[in-house]
Amino acid sequence: MADATTEPLLTPTTDDDGAPFWTYAARGELRIQACTACGELRFPPRPCCPHCQSFASDWRRMSGRGRIWSYVFPHPPLLPAYAARAPYNAIIVELAEAPRIRLVGNLVATPDGELDSVAPERLRIGAKVQVVFVDVGGTVVPRWLLERP
Incomplete structure (x- = not known):
């Protein structure tokens, strides 16, 4: 189980x-x-x-556009299910239409990209992003793509 x-x-x-x-x-x-x-x-x-x-x-x-307000790459100890996915990013996105609204998610290279699909050096505070929705195990979650890859 x-x-x-x-x-x-x-x-x-x-x-x-x-x-x-x-x-x-x-x-x-x-x-x-x-x-x-x-x-x-x-x-x-x-x-x-x-x-x-x-x-x-x-x-x-909302338009689904925003900018990276902050980000982190989690370090061990990680839950075992996430350890194999490391290094991956967790980002905070400030929405374009509502700068006081911030959502947490992951930056991915493609809509169906893995959590580690964006190289760490590509993340920048202020980078423009666009939301995508991905079905992960039966739940649709928002993830983010760079507007200019």
Whole structure:
């Protein structure tokens, strides 16, 4: 039987507030929760707007463009399922339309590229990226491609 030490973490933990994010991702859409009272975008999703305290929200479609705000290459000790994939990157992407919204993911060379498909020296803070959606073990997750490879 597989466990977290032998299998990659594939299934996101969802709640009622975050479930729409994954539903839209499965459709190939990057959407961010927005307050319908004041218009502010928020991520991670939550029931109440931190700006005006309204509980009214909807999901706005984003272009999927952004820039690398930060990145890291995890070092051992790693979960065994990830050790064979190292070195791989984990990036934080600042969305073009919403600079206060930042998403975590991986930079890959092609939409179906492996986690280690981009050489470490190619990552740069500020590099422009575009979201792609990939089915990983039955869950569609956002990953990122350089806009100019």
